[in-house]
């Protein structure tokens with residue numbers, strides 16, 4: 001288990017390999033489809049993003065509402081390919097890590113290799129369990145988007161697995177190859 | 183004739199929305215446990231352990247097992263001798279959804295297809311109604327998440343392709359879906375009908391309990407063959423490569439036009455949610 005805390009530096013990133021189990025503690029940001037569109041629009045206009053993207057990690061999640069007394073509702077990853085159209089642009093701006101589920105497109109994988117970024121998967125659907133590693137949540141932008149608002153999340157021992165590393169390796173391909181029965 | 187007041191339906195829909203999202207069916211939990219034994223890789227075993235834990239937390243805390251609490255799909259079987267009184271059936275169902283998603287702290291995930299503006303109460307529900315004989319009314323609530331629903335496909339095969347084309351298409355669909363629909367999954371499919379009929383029956387096939395086979399021996403055999411071929415792809419739970427991608431394959435068939443061979447495939451994630459009540 002490798003323990004990491006964002007913001008992530010190139011040294012930390014290069015040490016992460018496809019298949020590694022990683023535990024996150026610290027601050028990550030959330031964004032899904034609609035928020036990504038707005039973030040990229042801001043970059044296009046040359047305006048500031050609602051958080052510092054240098055070394056940042058974005059978690060693709062739209063949590064369910066918190067019950068009274070809860071920090072957050074259930075909060076598992078959403079499918080990542082829907083963010084593929086925007087991810088290379090954010091990686092270019094300094095994004096270092098993405099947490100989601102499911103395979104990424106070639107453009108994203110290429111951007112990760114070129115600019116040293118990593119893609120992690122959390123267990124899709126294990127949302128009530130994952131919520132237990134989230135300590136604090138604050139909406140920092142786009143409240144009108146409801147579950148899709150951008151949140152600042154403080155996590156402790158949030159377990160993920162490296163899917164794509166900076167060498168271009170892909171755990172989904174490697175794993176499936178290993179277990180395929182022709 | 184039997185009269186049912188729609189307010190009863192509203193209250194039941196509210197309750198079932200919460201139950202379906204927080205209380206995973208025993209058949210699914212049992213399948214997780216059996217898979218934990220069978221799974222070969224440590225990473226795969228870890229996924230099943232996490233899912234068992236997740237289902238337990240959700241049930242105990244009455245929290246949604248997945249943050250995507252889905253599009254609320256409602257299957258109604260209405261006996262032709264039932265009279266519905268007290269207002270609009272459709273509105274009472276939507277009101278039940280509204281209350282259930284509010285009171286159960288469930289996520290509202292329904293939006294306009296163009297503006298993407300959220301309807302903010304998870305309505306409207308999709309209501310699929312069958313009129314049947316008798317004086318009973320059966321109500322099933324089956325919320326379906328976007329991740330697995332996006333993997334759905336309906337295709338019109340050429341009749342000459344036969345069973346081989348059907349099986350190949352379903353296996354290929356699972357290969358392409360890979361990690362996206364949060365495996366382990368249940369694969370539902372309907373062969374025949376019209377395209378819209380096939381799509382509905384493929385989704386309905388997901389309501390069957392895991393561990394049951396289609397009573398038609400030919401379909402039962404195809405279910406077995408498909409399960410083996412799909413799991414031989416090596417995708418595994420969460421797609422990181424292991425043994426069990428699918429917990430079950432459920433097939434249905436329906437007569438079709440002499441010129442056609444429709445096929446619908448609907449993959450459901452492990453958050454296989456459905457609860458029913460009979461009035």
Ligand code: SF4
Pocket residue numbers: 076077078124125126248249250251326327328329330331362363364451452453
């Ligand atoms: S596919 Fe299912 S388990 Fe995965 S995020 Fe969507 S609803 Fe949840």
